[in-house]
Amino acid sequence: MTTPTTVAGAVTVSLRDRLQQFLAFASLLVIFIVFSVASPNFLTYGNVLAILYSTVVIGTLALGTTFVIITGGIDLSIGTGMALCAVMSGVMIVNADFPLLLGVLGTILFGGLLGLINGVNVALLKIPPFIATLAMMLVAQGLALVLSHSTPIYFNDIPAYSKISRGNLIPDFPNAVIILAVVAVIAGVLLNKSTLGRYTYSIGSNEDATALSGIDVRKWKIIVYTFAGLFTGLAGLMISARLGSAQPATGTGYELQAIAAVVIGGTSLAGGKGSIVGTVIGALIISVLNNGLQILSIPQEWQNVILGCVILVAVYADMVRKKEA
């Protein structure tokens, strides 16, 4: 194969991606080391496990919404949507006596349904994603209360449900973390190696050009939002399995944390760039920070201040890196 002579100015994908991910990972490592040094209680098996465990719900939401953000959109409904899915899980499994497997699948698919509605609003009705998902956020919030009669639904009679999160397929290791890892790998493979992932990047990079290139942009946007909705359903499953109950009033604010994780991980809100590895690292950075600051007994008020600063620094560092590339 003839190698062209004037490749000099051109940057290849793999180089840039590797650099980005390496630096994000390095930041995580630095924070981790700082906390380990500052307190002997940090670097214990139990505490590291606690960190991973606390990442599960936000992490799952962040994985799904990474796709949406890469297309240049945004989904504000994932927090309350998660609560609604948890409620649906309760309605199906507890109230309507569905078999466990069916209920679990139903919850995830219900999340997909919410995503589908978002996708249709954004792609067909052309409502800006911010507005469309904001509306869905409110609808989901209300529906969660309506369907549950404002009362939590308890899964006490179905102990297998909690085991989804708290059980140990691997001894001393919670299932929830395994599920998060598996889902992260699937998301990563899909983003990098599937048509869904390719068109996600393409639409985010230049939607008009993608459409003119013969891709049905509307169809793919709907697919992306629906796909992200599956993650919302899964998050609803995971949080209700952890707590052993579906809490209808929870979830507000979770969407911003998920988006923060995505952004810290290097995904641009403008679309076209991002990675699953980055999102995972971003979610871990947030939970490591929360946990470490707690362990050091830093007053809780400061935690949000520090988190906000971290987001600023992470995004700025990312911008500087891209300019130099």
Next chain:
Amino acid sequence: MNRRRFGAVLTAAAMALTVSACGGDDDAGGSGGEQPYIALVSKGFQHQFWQAVKKGAEQQAAKEGARITFEGPATEADVESQVTMLTNAIAKNPKAIGLAALDSKAAAPMLEDAKSRNIPVIAFDSGVEGDIPVTTASTDNKAAAAEAAKHLSGLLGGKGKVAMVVHDQTSKTGIDRRDGFIDWMKANAPGITLLPPQYGAGDQAKSADITKSIIASNPDVAGIYGANEGSAIGVVKGVEEASKKGIKIVGFDSGKAQIDAIKDGTMAGAITQNPVGIGEQTVAAAMKVIRGEEVPKVIDTGFFWYDKTNIDDPKIAAVLYQ
């Protein structure tokens, strides 16, 4: 394109009509109607506690022939939302208003407004600073928290490390339940070391994570106090997830999860308020004021310690909610 736009306009018009139709109902009950209208604004739906309050309020209203609405924001952290609801409630010109303030300072201007319109205010659950409320129907949270402290100290034999997971530090309940606990411990249990209070906004998952961090940094912690329903359940979950045995947990309020925890021994016991009683007393006091009768400045709705031994006692069972 045009068809779509037309459809959207049509939908919007239909929605607007529906909304105004709903809003119209309220005017009917206003001035000359039979049933006096009382607007109740609670702290929200995050905990089942408020459903119990609502039940008590509805029962009393039915008994006395009053009409009530019962609203609250989604979470107990949502101060702004509650202020908006309060403003809207006043705008409906009710005969009386009941308020469980998330932040009494934030509510102050609205209460001034209510006073200027001669709408009496009955505070419940959390008191409101100042003298605008005609009366306050609530639990004496400080005393209740002190009771919790007494029992926890008793369970620990008067010594050991104790942690607190509180819901917030802006509402009177948050402040009182924290301070009541701390004050009692300082005065009566010098052998107990108190760790600084942590705040979890009453979110169960967050409180669970916080509990695990507390345990990780203080492996010798002997007792943990959760100052409201969500915090307490979170503490129970956190201890479970950390697989730590032997920690004595004391909670607040009830709810199915707490009741189950007490029944199976993971939680030592809890303080319950009388939420149904709060609802009843609030509406009763409001009706008295509307009729022009005197009401006491403070209505103590009571609290009780309950644990495995007395949980089935009818007196206790009556004030617990699921």
Next chain:
Amino acid sequence: MAFVDDDPEAASSATLLRAEGVSKSFPGVKALSEVHLDLRRNEVLGLVGENGAGKSTLMKLLSGIYQADEGEFFLNGERFAATSPRHAQELGISIIHQEFNLMPDLTVAQNIFIGREPRVGRFLLSERALNDKAADLIERLQLPLAPRALVGSLTVAKQQMVEIAKALSYDARVLIMDEPTAALNDAEVATLHELIQRFRSPDTGVIYISHRMDELKAISDRITVLRDGQYVATVDTRATTMKEVISLMVGRTLSSEARPEGVREDREVLLSVQGLSTKALLKDVSFDLRKGEILGFAGLMGAGRTEVARAIVGADKTESGTVLLRGKPVQIHSPADAAQYRIGYLSEDRKQYGLLLEQDVNANITISSIGELFSSLGFVKDRAMRVASQRSVESLRIKTPSILQTAKNLSGGNQQKVVIAKWLLKDCDIMIFDEPTRGIDVGAKEEIYALLNSLVDEGKSIIMISSELPEVLRMAHRVVVMSEGRITGTLDAAEATPESVMHYATLRPDENPEDAAELGLETLTQEEGER
């Protein structure tokens, strides 16, 4: 002049693509009115017309981006109507647009084969197969592209090559090229023409839209002329002079070309650049700009001319060098600083750097001058702005229904004029034009040239960067030639000929010691020899 459209018999069997009675309107403007076109087999058909004549619209109808209001299309005698770009591609009609349709965050290979990626199973993509396929295509077309390069990091010229590769990767029967060579240098144009010749066959045809008369002369068999949305004529290229074509396009004859009078050595030196170097490309660039002159900057693509301009106006960081304005050194760290010193820069990629596409013409023209001309006490003087915009539209003959028209709805050439109007309004003393007439039709070019000349007559000084040699030779009093980041030669009007400019533009002092010696530069081998 040999008209060839009145010969229906010869036409029918040899016709590959035909459009008849085509009309298309947009809100406020009738873009096409009963236009017809026919493309024969094995032919390259040039399509010309001033900006706004309807060429782009017609091509967008053919390629499925728009649907016609009236009229019919035939491919190989069969009626067709392309309902979408994908549909048109499937029919065998491939178009390369004037403005690129590329995804900057995807690689070259990913862009070329978007929607047609080689797969493993139904959903997973094979990146390796994709890159291999792209590499094969690139090699076949002999383009200097790397499959895994990010399109966003490529120069404008390379991006266009990606577009061309993409279009040619379909099994096209009709290839439509809309101003394909606007960003290519002569060598790249030659490559493209060679590609086109290879593409020609009894089953295929090319429609070639261009403003470059010399290219049309070289490559087309016939030329169709449109004017103001209507069909004018089709002529046989060999039997028609370009002047005749131009007069058909503009509906009038143009004055003959003039060349600038002599060098203006007696004028004061307004701007003096000394020792300018940047990390990326520039090495020790020094030159003077005299008052009232047009200083042309010639050279191959990538020689560094745009970089010089950007460095002067502070858009890029410099490592060393001084800029003297009227003899006094100035510190320019940003284009805002440059504007303060009355130095204006009109960039080459107007869509990205020059224009606010979502704003109207009025806003675009007045944006740089609001602070100075149109505001008092923080308030903006709307009426004065509109008056000034209207005047600009008239004097530059910008084709727009009104000054409130959104900029992105204007044709490419008129957009360029809007950007020029913006800088003219700013009343700069020194103006740097980077490819000022790219994508602008012949008639408008003349207007721009006349404008530039009147500006220097008023005493302004102009640096004109251009890849169109005829334009540089015609307009510049002196010509600075650059190659590989250095200034290799400065010629005055008399010395500047295509050959001499080309000679300096192709010197490569970093590769060839003889070239370095000619420029008086030391090379490594010389140094080593001395030791």
